[in-house]
Amino acid sequence: MSAPAYYLPAGLPRPVAEPDGLDAPYWEGTRVGELRVQRCRACRGWQWGPEWICHRCLAFDLEWTAVEPRGTIYSWERAWHPVHPALRGRGPYVVVLVELPHAGGVRMVGNLLGDPMQAVRIGIPVVAAFEPHDDATPPFTLVHWRTA
Amino acid sequence: MDYSPPYQMRNAIPTWERDAAPSRSVRGRVAVAGVGETPYYKHGRAPEPEVKLALRAILAACDDAGVDPRAIDGFASYSNDRNDPSRLAAALGIPELRFSNMQWGGGGGGGSAAVGNAAAAIAAGYADCVVVFRALAQGQFQRFGAAPPAATASGEAALTFPYGLISPAQRFAMKVMRFLHDHGIGPGAQRAIALASYHHAQNNPRAVMHGRPLTAEGYDESRWIVEPFRLFDCCMENDGAAALLLVSAERARDLRQRPAYLLGVAQGSEYRNAARGHNAPTYASASFTTVAPRLFAMAGVTPADVSVVQSYENFTGGVLMSLIEHGFFTAEEANDVLTLENLIAPGGRLPLNTSGGNLAECYMHGLELQIEAVRQLRGQSPNPVPDARVAMVISGPMVTPVSSMILGTHEVL
Numbered sequence: 369m370s371a372p373a374y375y376l377p378a379g380l381p382r383p384v385a386e387p388d389g390l391d392a393p394y395w396e397g398t399r400v401g402e403l404r405v406q407r408c409r410a411c412r413g414w415q416w417g418p419e420w421i422c423h424r425c426l427a428f429d430l431e432w433t434a435v436e437p438r439g440t441i442y443s444w445e446r447a448w449h450p451v452h453p454a455l456r457g458r459g460p461y462v463v464v465l466v467e468l469p470h471a472g473g474v475r476m477v478g479n480l481l482g483d484p485m486q487a488v489r490i491g492i493p494v495v496a497a498f499e500p501h502d503d504a505t506p507p508f509t510l511v512h513w514r515t516a
Numbered sequence: 517m518d519y520s521p522p523y524q525m526r527n528a529i530p531t532w533e534r535d536a537a538p539s540r541s542v543r544g545r546v547a548v549a550g551v552g553e554t555p556y557y558k559h560g561r562a563p564e565p566e567v568k569l570a571l572r573a574i575l576a577a578c579d580d581a582g583v584d585p586r587a588i589d590g591f592a593s594y595s596n597d598r599n600d601p602s603r604l605a606a607a608l609g610i611p612e613l614r615f616s617n618m619q620w621g622g623g624g625g626g627g628s629a630a631v632g633n634a635a636a637a638i639a640a641g642y643a644d645c646v647v648v649f650r651a652l653a654q655g656q657f658q659r660f661g662a663a664p665p666a667a668t669a670s671g672e673a674a675l676t677f678p679y680g681l682i683s684p685a686q687r688f689a690m691k692v693m694r695f696l697h698d699h700g701i702g703p704g705a706q707r708a709i710a711l712a713s714y715h716h717a718q719n720n721p722r723a724v725m726h727g728r729p730l731t732a733e734g735y736d737e738s739r740w741i742v743e744p745f746r747l748f749d750c751c752m753e754n755d756g757a758a759a760l761l762l763v764s765a766e767r768a769r770d771l772r773q774r775p776a777y778l779l780g781v782a783q784g785s786e787y788r789n790a791a792r793g794h795n796a797p798t799y800a801s802a803s804f805t806t807v808a809p810r811l812f813a814m815a816g817v818t819p820a821d822v823s824v825v826q827s828y829e830n831f832t833g834g835v836l837m838s839l840i841e842h843g844f845f846t847a848e849e850a851n852d853v854l855t856l857e858n859l860i861a862p863g864g865r866l867p868l869n870t871s872g873g874n875l876a877e878c879y880m881h882g883l884e885l886q887i888e889a890v891r892q893l894r895g896q897s898p899n900p901v902p903d904a905r906v907a908m909v910i911s912g913p914m915v916t917p918v919s920s921m922i923l924g925t926h927e928v929l
Contacts, residue, residue, distance in 0.1 A: 376680050381666055383674035391674070417675060417792025442799075443694035448740040451683040452663040460740075463681045465690055465794050475795050479679050490697050510678055 374499060375479045375512055376461060379454030382501070383508050391418045393432040398509035401498050402434040405471055414472025435471040437496030438516065442467040442475055444488045460484045466494055466513055481514045492516075541814050544929045546635035547768035547775035550583060550761035551887040552576025556724050556878035560655025562755035570599040570651035571607060573757035577647065581761045582772035588761075590615030590643035592634040594626025595881055599651050615643035619783075619919075623684065624828045624874075624882035625803075625912030629919035631886060632781030634762045644763065650883040651757035660684060661753055675793040684830060685750055688914045689742045692833030695800035696744060699847035703744070705854035706832040707735050709868065710748040710875060712859035713829065717872030720898035724754060725876035732856075749832040751874035758883040760890070776890040776923040779906070780815025782807045783919035790916050802837035802913035807920060812843070815906075815922040819843040822922070823904035824867045824892050826885035827913075829874040834913030839866070842910060842920065861899040870899040885909050886921075893925050 385392035397404035406415040410427035421428055443465040450456045462480040467473055480488060481497055493516040500509045553576060554562075554569045562569060578585045585608050591601035592615070601616040615637040619626035627650070634646035658664060661683055669677040681687065695701070714730035717723035730748060738747040768775035785803040789796045798805060812818060819842060827835045836850060844866055845853040853866070861867040871877045871888035878884050889907035891897045897904075905928050910920045 376678075380680065381663070381669035381673065381677040381682075383678050384668045384670050385674075386670045391671070395674075416795055417672065419792075423788060423791075443690045443697070443794075445681075445686065445689040445693055446740070446743040447680055447686055447689075448742060449683075449685070451661065451686065452680070455680060461680055463679055463686070463690070465694075475793065475799075477676050477679055477681055477793055490694065508678075512679075 374501065375481055377454050377458055378501070380452055382504055384506070390420060394418060395508065397432065397434060398498060398511055399500070399507070403437040403476075403496055403511060404432045404434050405474055406430045407433040414474055416474035416476075435468060437511070439466040439468040439476065439494060441465070441488065441490050441492050441494055443490060444480065446484065446488070462486070462488060464488070464494065464513055476511065478510070478512045481512050542632070542635045542639045542781065543779050543814055543816065544777050545639045545765055546762055547765050547777045548760050548890045548923065549763045549768045549771045549773060549775060550577040550579070550581025551759070551890050552578070552580050553722070553758040553880065553884065553887060554756045556722055556880065557755040558724060559659065559753040559755055562653045562655065566651050566653035566656055566757070567599050567603070569653060569755070569757035570604065570649055573651065573759040574604065574608070574647050574649055577759040577761040580773060583645065583761060586610060587645045588647050589613065590617070590634065590637055590646035592617040592619070592630040592637070592646055592648045593650055594619035594630045595622055595624065595650070597650055598657070599649070615646055621915060621917045623830060623912045623915040625915040625918040627828065627882040627886060627911035627919065628781055628909050628921035629783035629911070629917065631760065631762065631778065631921055632783060632919065635778050635781065638762060638764055644767070646762045647759055648762065648883070648886070649757065649759040650881045652881055653755040654753050655755055659753060672792045685745055686742050688831055688834060689745050690794060691800050691914055692831065692837070693744055695833065695837055695847070698800060699850065701836070701847065701850045705836055705850050706744070706749050707732060708854045708856050708859055709829065709832040709835045710735055711856045713869045713873045713875035715856065715860050716870050716899045717876035720872050720877055723872040723877040724752060725872060744833065745831050748875070751830050752879045754879040756878055756880050758880045758887055760883070760886055774894045775926065776893045776907070777926065777929055779817065779922040779924045779928065780811050781919065781921040782811040782814065783917050785916035785918060800837075802834050802841050803916050803918040804838055804841035804910070804913070804920065807918060808842045811920050811922060817906055817922060817928070822906050822908045824861070824870060824889070824901040825908045825910065826869055826873065826889050827910040828882040828885060829869065830913065835868070838910045838913045842908070861897070861901045867899070867901045870897055870901065882911050885911070889923050893923055
């Protein structure tokens with residue numbers, strides 16, 4: 369058998385943009401290999417997760433900025449118990465919270481690619497790895513991380 | 517005016533000066549007069565529908581207080597309890613419903629807030645006799661610990677579910693891992709919290725884990741759920757119902773039980789606690805860093821005055837952070853303070869979760885902790901702390917909003 373195409377098995381909930389469109393630019397960005405976060409045109413502050421208003425200056429004037437897809441591990445966990453049917457038999461996997469110092473310190477959740485039993489250390493640098501699910505309906509792309 | 521704090525700079529946030537008039541406190545004005553619960557069951561094992569469990573718990577609390585159920589004129593609950601006060605009032609033949617309240621937020625964060633909301637209604641004259649209740653029959657509805665059966669995820673869930681970060685344990689392990697890392701806290705701290713709950717449950721016939729003791733070896737050998745949480749770091753999931761009856765302090769003095777007076781209560785969370793996708797600026801927190809100071813200020817006591825603590829265990833790491841944020845010890849002291857010996861009644865330095873709590877008595881969404889605090893002040897606990905006069909309850913670490921409360925006997929009014 370060939371190696372699985374995805375870090376986690378297919379069948380987990382598929383991400384879809386919110387009906388009001390708030391986070392649609394983020395998910396569209398992942399499809400073209402961009403990691404986009406919100407930035408305020410008025411005060412130039414960064415914002416993540418997405419919201420309609422800038423929490424710093426209260427302007428409704430947020431733009432979506434592609435940021436360099438790298439960061440450092442802020443926290444992590446190794447999940448063992450399968451809480452979803454799709455995870456049964458998968459074995460342990462690693463979820464990381466990655467801080468992006470060059471984008472105001474916003475944080476992103478993803479999986480850490482590689483050996484699920486690898487030693488994970490808070491503070492080490494990581495780079496994004498885009499994982500397109502072109503066979504899904506609708507297609508989507510996840511943003512994982514690997515040690516830099 | 518520049519009212520825009522830079523991202524993650526809490527100190528720059530403008531605040532209004534608070535109005536500290538004595539009339540704005542509930543201290544000593546309201547008391548818990550009755551407590552009651554159904555038998556506690558493993559999840560899915562309740563022999564009766566959830567709403568019937570709620571009714572039984574409410575009647576038990578009335579009976580404990582010696583109050584006719586028709587005297588109830590208000591209800592308060594939390595975490596989207598499914599049992600609507602209007603239905604309960606109709607079912608119980610209550611002459612007039614005067615107060616109906618739901619505390620926003622999920623998890624157990626609303627347990628103490630619901631008591632506070634009920635007390636505020638009594639102090640403000642909205643109602644005279646308010647029930648705080650929670651009923652759960654997870655076997656009849658969706659379980660908390662399993663993924664919801666949806667094919668898609670949007671909003672906050674879209675940022676986490678596709679990465680296998682789905683359950684509450686997975687959501688909060690990330691916070692606790694960071695906290696343990698920041699302060700060099702070892703596995704013994706979480707273990708002691710789990711062992712204390714199981715220790716206390718062995719004296720509590722109500723406890724689901726009564727007769728099921730846990731040893732340090734049993735803890736260490738238990739499977740990982742999600743690092744840094746082992747099986748015994750995680751709460752149970754249970755069926756049952758619990759209720760407390762609140763009345764004014766004056767009225768409570770004429771009722772059957774020794775009143776447990778509300779000294780203080782506070783709810784809320786820090787700056788942008790709910791920033792999506794794990795972006796809370798104060799991330800490695802149980803969410804009490806701003807709540808706890810308000811609680812102690814209203815209650816007029818310090819951590820050293822607290823006889824016994826009930827601290828909501830969704831996960832032991834949350835208890836650890838809750839106790840630190842309420843000032844019982846510092847993060848740097850956690851390895852030394854969090855030992856089984858220190859946490860058990862009657863002689864421990866900080867008796868904790870003396871009924872067994874969410875880990876070993878029942879996951880009644882934490883409301884069993886309020887009941888245990890009342891029983892400690894009455895001398896009715898299965899693990900009594902001698903001369904307990906001040907009892908604290910901490911509700912729902914790591915969610916938002918959270919809440920906590922302090923009860924006291926008449927000696928500390």
